[in-house]
Amino acid sequence: MTDYNPREPADTPPAGSGYSKTGTATAVPPEAIKAIPVRHPWRWVSGIVVLALLALLGIAFANAKIQWNDIPEYLFNDRVLDGAKNTLLITVLSMVIGVVLGVVLAVMRLSKNPVTSGFANLYIWVFRGTPVLLQLLLWYNLALIFPTLNLMPFYKNEMTEVMTPFVAALLGLALNEAAYMAEIVRAGIQSVDEGQTEASQALGMSKGKTMRRIVLPQAMRVIIPPTGNEFINMLKTSSLAFVITYHEMTFVAQDVSSEKLNVMEMYFTIAIWYLAMTTFFSIIQFYIERHYAKGSLRELPPTPWQKIRGNLSSGPRLMGTRGAR
Template identity: 45%
Template structure:
């Protein structure tokens, strides 16, 4: 029995050992470096103001993601429309919001009163029905939700559009041949099948949204980053307070990564089943 190690295996083991040594060294540098002040990090990790900022970050993520997905679905349907007007509007929307930085959009919404001192509902070329003072209406919270949701909608629209066009057009045609309307076929047949292509990249967008909420600190929104900034502006412990935010962001995104892995595995099993058996339209599906 030969115990010789092939050059390929030797190279692989050497690379693995080098990576492990580098990882251990980096961990030691981080732990042993007194400048990180880990005692301060752990002292502030569960402090009430930091936890409040964390809750704001999570709340913004959920609300903005839900609104962005709903608006993105409408934009994706408009983008696929044969009518040039809704298709052109959706394309223009996506072009604008994907082409400008989210930070610029947030600052724009926060300063909307500069352009429109009042927001009104009026009859075209007629009287004003109701109006609001823009400074009262556009608070840091509403500016953050609007800015994050509208920006996210542009990305979700492209994700959903890609999922919809991944479904065989014959599915919709077969459903309409059985008497279903185009809208009902889209809702009952096309969208459920497109979900296997939509959900995995949506998980990536959710993780990006968690990190993107840190931008709302520039408009004085009391999120996680703003909370730790408020502390280190008083204590001048900049690095340890930033590490508090880093720990929480890593914790949340790690949980989301695990959830995304399970979802991707679930839909991968669905793809394998579909490779063995083609779906058909039963009476239950068309009911």
Template identity: 50%
Template sequence: MSRAVTEDNPTAGADDALAAAAVQPNAIRAVRVRRPGRWISAIILLLFVAMFAHMLVSNKNFGWDLVRQWLFWHTIIQAIWVTLELTVYAMLIGIVGGVLLAVMRLSSNPVSATAAWLYTWFFRGTPVLVQLLFWNNIAALVGQQVGFGVPFGPQFFHLDTNSTITAFTAAVLALGLNEAAYMSEIVRAGILSVDEGQSEAAASLGMRRGKIMSRIVLPQAMRVIIPPTGNEVISMLKTSSLASVIGVVELTDASESAIHLYFKAIPFYVVASLWYLFFTTVLSIGQYYIERYYARGSTRNLPPTPFQKLLRANLLFRTRRRRAEEIREALR
């Protein structure tokens, strides 16, 4: 029972108030952490974006009318197909060769491991441009005729070097064989990321080495292999422009030829850049979903896709709008 306020005890009410305050603490008032640096950096970045957008719109030297006119020019479209073919063929050679070289590098056979190391050392140690020029002039090394048959023995048939290794073929070989050296290191890193206990457990069950590699190791290593491989594909799309030095008419070379024909440099550079950006965006989206596919076993809850984020944002907006309407109806 609380004590009554009397003349003998004038502080009884104050004591009761203090006791009640001790029993019922005040509600915690949450204060957001102030981050002025974040706002300042955001304003600066938005200012630069606005300046860049204003330059794109106001600078007439870009020649947007000419860009729209030449974006789907037949010469540009043909050159785009050549660029895509170079990228696809070179990456096929690079990926297949990279896997083989990585397996050889990790082999217990010293001859295979040494051969794979020498291949990687040579092709990573020389520029791609030099390799393109080398393959384009391969006839100067092996002669006009190349024979196939028993090593150091009789030859069954011959091929003309210049007609067999054209400029396009030389570009594919140079880009693909160079890419195989880089892909071998990517695949090797992915294989080494898998715990050795996985292979030991599979071997104890009687599985052969090839099946262990294809069924156990490589599927788990794909989580590590896919991101840098996607980066290599995007890089190959742009590196294929070096093929223009040996006469392959790809996107960059077609743009340069059009510049000399129409004497308009910037619009054709913009056209080439837009096409490169378009295909890079498509490849990045594909890489995202492939990474998501191989991440199924590593994360319990996969991050939402951009489409799922858009649906959630739309649902949240509609929910908030419905609640606001309900509140307005209740206040009427």
């Protein structure tokens, strides 16, 4: 209850009644809300359990019979560096061939010609339905059924001379990747609205020009993320080429460990190289995806540096903006 002042005019409402002298309602400021933070004790428990498990794992490896000095000694060894170079070479070449052939197969599969679409479906069915390791072995042992490669009058040679470990690895990895890229590209093309194609054809553009200038540029937003994942997967799948004696990192690790008897040390060494390369290409993939997302997202995802700054700062985390670099 508020006291009424008798000295005020009769038409003046009591103070704090929520009415002005004219009788209209006035805004009453709300009371301050006392926010009580919700406690999450299980977050602390789970964090402590994870840290304890990591500590036990570290203690186990510290007491293991591993010559840790061998890892930095062989990390930049010439043979290991050659293996890393060969791994990158076969990965990049296989991925380039796989992407180009995958685009062709995707267009063929979407074609109304039953012959071309049927061939594309058969290709994808065969190469997706068999293991890549088996395909590598088939290419490498092709001389058992075709002793001579005869392309007269252009070329003729023994199949063993033609199907080297590098060629067999390139064919096995690239042709297998093309089947997966065909499905990725097909999904990207079908994600573009059909009205875009109809509008370009109404302007007099041919089907080929429509595909190159209208459909594929818009489909890149859908194609890029899985393509980046396929590249990183190809980087690791290339290790299967050691079974056909291609000198990539896994083959080099086994070769060196058979001489120095440091098996686990060499495996840890090439694991560091694989982690370094996959991390590097993952960062590149992030920025490429971020670039193609400019037309579809209101706010771009924060960069790794922005995430680090946001985690270290005491204020709110930095959010990605359209103009951020």
